[in-house]
Amino acid sequence: MSTVVHEFTDKVPRWSPYVTPVVLGKATPEQLDAMQVTPSNKKISDYVLTLAHDPESLKVRSPLFNAIMYGKSGLSSAERELGATAASVVNRCVYCAAVHASRFNALTKRADVIEEIFAKGLDAELEEHQQAIFDFAAKLSKTPSEANADDIARLADLGLSKVEILDLILSAAIFGWANRLMHTLGEPVRD
Amino acid sequence: MSGPHLIETLSGAGSGLAGVLAERAEILGLSQAAHDAVLLPREPGGIAHAERAALAVRMARANADERLADHYRELLRQAGESPSLLAIADGTAPAADTDTRLRAIIRHVDLVTLAPKDATKADIAALKVAGLSEPDIVRLAELIAFVNYQARVIAGLRLLGAIA
Structure with missing residues (x-):
């Protein structure tokens, strides 16, 4: 059962x-x-x-x-996973969030970031760099998108290149896709 | 399709982003192929090209993207519009002659576009009751998922293109 x-x-x-x-x-x-x-x-x-x-x-x-x-160059793998996790929190895809949060943990060798996100959801308080990435990806995941010029400027000010910002846009957006499949066509279970 | 990809054109990504987009050319190309696979599939199953285009207009509008909506409005015109499909595109209540199947599809498109977190098993059951086959349920999910992906890439690129 x-x-x-x-x-x-x-x-x-x-x-x-x-x-x-x-x-x-x-x-x-x-x-x-x-x-x-x-x-x-x-x-x-x-x-x-x-x-x-x-x-x-x-x-x-x-x-x-x-x-x-998983493309080479550009935004780090861990930061792509953080963008994916943010989208999955907005869309409440528990399965997607589990997969990509666990990858984030494995890549960063720390668990506290994901613990904070899972405890507080969109109100999670993170280190500056991760906060900017998480907030942007979460805002882009709303319908319609709530991301604005200030959010992008914040990423650029923290040193992200345009290609890295594009990679973040793409990793959040592809979870706007993946979440709408996995969360609507099935459910996460424990056997 | 040849020339600039849809995402590039609609995001108004001018010369400032040309180099950045060139670095992700494979992704833009695959995104265009995905567009064709869900809007203009060789094997549309039970969801016709015109219905797909009308639903895409509706989803683009829900994402507050009138330029994207205009693109899908043109696909709808090419596929063959009807009062019922135009009502879907406009985002208004279904026309009086809209059948049970299409009403269920519209409801599902709105739910999964606006609030996917609220979708449950009962929503898929409702599509089955309305007569959708399981392959059509998957086709519909991919259509909804793709348009919402595309709208976000375009929204993000517009913001990125605006910074110096």
Whole structure:
């Protein structure tokens, strides 16, 4: 018997879909291609099997997500994860927040930043640099965006280059996408 | 599509950002491909191109982006508009002849655009009751998710382009 996880956590739960995932053995060649199924890669998550219902978008989304979150140069990996976490807090995607908060913790080798964010949400009080990143990503995640010229100026004043700021925009925005899939098409559970 | 990508054009990113955008050209190209995959898919399933365009206009407006809305309004014109689809685009209450399926889609689009945190399992169940297939539920989720991604990239780039 599994229970639904409602509170933010850095211990990654299992994602349980509300729609029936594609059955791997019955997938079309286009779905297999979009899921990047190869003889050496046959372990496909329920999330990817669910998105395989729309192979045209999945095929593009996966490389786009990877380029934004794991691209070389530009904003540090930890700061991209912080942007992703901020969006996931706004959109209350507990699963996404768990994955990306735990990556932030692993990259920075500290737990206090995420503890503060999970305890206080958008009112979290952080060190200046992280605060500016977190606040900008959170404001950009509202509908419509509440980010303004002062927020960008604050990032620039702290020394972020334009490419780094663009990487932050992209990492928050791609979680405006990912959260709207993971939080609406399924739920985090513990078995 | 060739030439400047949509995000670049609509953000009004002038020469000041050309170098920055060139460094992320792969991401802009993939974003354009994602646009085509959700707005103009080869296999639209049960959600027609015109419906997708109308919903995208509505979402662009919810994101307070009239230029993005104009782009989708043009896609709607090309795909074939109707009074019912124009009402969706305008963000007003559904037209009288809007069927149960489309009403459920509109409700879901508004919820997941404006307040995704409030979405629950019951909202997916409601789409099923209204007659959407599971593949169409995933197609709809990708459409909503993409337009909200795109609106944020454009909003951020406009701010970035404005700093010296």
